[in-house]
Amino acid sequence: MRQTHRWPLIALGLSALLHTGTDNQATAAQNPARDPSGVAPDPTADTIVLGMGCFWGAEKRMSELPGVIDVESGYANGEIEGTYEAILAHERARRRGADEKRNHAEVVKVRFDPARVSLEQVLAKFWESHDPTQGDRQGNDVGSNYRSAIYTSSPEQAAVAERTRARYQAALTQAGRGAITTEIAPLSAYFRAEEAHQDYLRKNPRGYCGLGGTGVAYPGTASGVDEAAESPSPDPLDGATLERARQLVMFEAEYCGACKQFKAEVLDHWQSPVPVARSLSFSAPTGWTLDKPLFATPTLVLFEDGREVSRYTGYDGDATRFWSWLGGQILTPEQRRIAFEQGTERAFTGSLLDEKRSGTFVDPITGAPLFRSETKFESGSGWPSFFDPVDGAITFHEDVSHGMRRVEVRSASSGIHLGHVFEDGPPPTRKRYCINSRVLSFVPDP
Structure with a gap:
């Protein structure tokens, strides 16, 4: 559900709205006839609606919690039609000041078994899985439709939500983080999202993945969160062992x-x-x-x-x-000019022009081999010249710039411009690969 950085933008399927009018307050657990699975849910299950930014990652992360029965993507607590297109259009109108109606938040409806996982444990996962201090955004996703929210179905749920917010705020404050902006309110409207958004990361394993939030753990208490039941956050890398x-x-x-x-x-x-x-x-x-x-x-x-x-x-x-x-x-500015703008260094200025040691000339970004030193020869042209590249190291492209017709040579690994190839080289290939020194690195043989 990306507006600015989606990888890739998916085609939306057609889907009827499952919750409208006064029925929007109903959840699948409360209204079996509207459960998209077609199976009446366990009447002992509980349901809460959570906004964590993009619902693709939120759906996946909440479904990982033991005791969660089902997670559904949806839209909640707005004053407009609950569809993907309507929400994006309305957010654009809000930014222009053309409409003041409240927009829906992207949410996930989490159905869970209270005998296996408490509401506090569900909310602990919620707090840890996004950054609740960012207001109307989550990472690069900006807009009121990406707000952090907990939408409750009872005063008891609201009380637990408020209590967990206070506990997590204390942990954030101790870690030097800002104030929580999460909205806690009764669920007033809910629309199931289009089918294309359901289980999106399972259907599209290469798609956008939510990573998590602040890195601050929700503190365990005797009131319900079993710290041993939660997977500990992995330790960060040791900066002393890195470059x-x-x-x-x-x-x-x-x-x-x-x-x-x-x-x-x-x-x-x-x-x-x-x-x-x-x-x-x-x-x-x-x-x-x-x-x-x-x-x-x-x-x-x-x-x-x-x-x-x-x-x-x-x-x-x-x-x-x-x-x-x-x-x-x-790369340096001069290297970038050559690599990305098809530039050329001045003749006889390259640092590798007179390099005669045994070794390999490599791509300065990827380190992939391009030419071996035994294929280098003195052409008198003013640029390092080679008669044969490493197999598969380069690609060829027609170049008609500057009123000439030439064959450009690029690095196959990074795609950067290297130079050109001509038909006046020595045997056995009769080729002259005329290459800019500044887009080569030299690695001598041991």
Whole structure:
């Protein structure tokens, strides 16, 4: 349900509204005829409606809690029609000042067995799974439809919600975090979301994954939360064991399909000069600093001198886009001009022009091999020249710029511009790969 950064934008299926008018206050547990499963729910089950930002990640995280029977995505407590298109259109109108009606929040309706999990345990999971201090937003998702909320069905539920808010606020304050903005109110309207949004991350394992919130644990008490029943938050990485000058950290989640895809397609072949580490914690390495809370997985954060300088969130199989981001952070301005703008260094100025040692010339971002030193020759052109690349290392592209027709050469791993290839090289290939020094790194043989 993304407006600005969705990976990828899904096509919406047609779905009838299941709750309208005065029936909007009914939950599936209270109205078996409206349960989309077609099965009358256990009458002993309880239900609460929670807003945690995007409901895709919220649905998945709440369903992981033992004792939760079912989690459904929906829209709640607005004054308009409860559909995806209507909510987005209304939020745009609100921002323009064209409509003051209250918008719905994206929510999940959590049905749980009180004999197996208490309401306080459900709410502990709620507090820990998002950042409740952000007002009308959650991470990059901005708007009143992404507000944090607890919508209750009884005074007893409201009392538990208020009590857990106070306990979690105390924990946040002790950790130096801000004030909770979560709305706690009776459920006044509820619409089941379109079918395309139900179980979205199960249907689309490479889609947007909610990561969690502040990293502050909900404090256990004798009143109901069994700390042993909750999985402990993973410890953050030890900053002392990392490369403080420049370090990349991949923040991931255990069941994140996009994380597994990134690992298989990028991390498992990592040769970049930038060291990378993986973390299941959503806290910065000890002694280091994140610029802002993490909100989705995978998120790749580049740290320099122990502080975040940039981040890359999400992965949909476009490795070249990731490498372009990393290159934009670690290359010099002159390198970026050549790599991303098809620039050219001045002849006879390249630092690798006279490099004659045995070794490998590699991509400066990915570290992937491009040319071996035994294929380098003196062409007199003023640029490093090679007669043969490493197999599969480069791609070829037609270039008709500057009134010429040439064949451009790019790195297959990162997609950056390297130079051009000509037909006036030495045997055995008769090719001359004319390459800019500034988009090469040299790794000497041991």
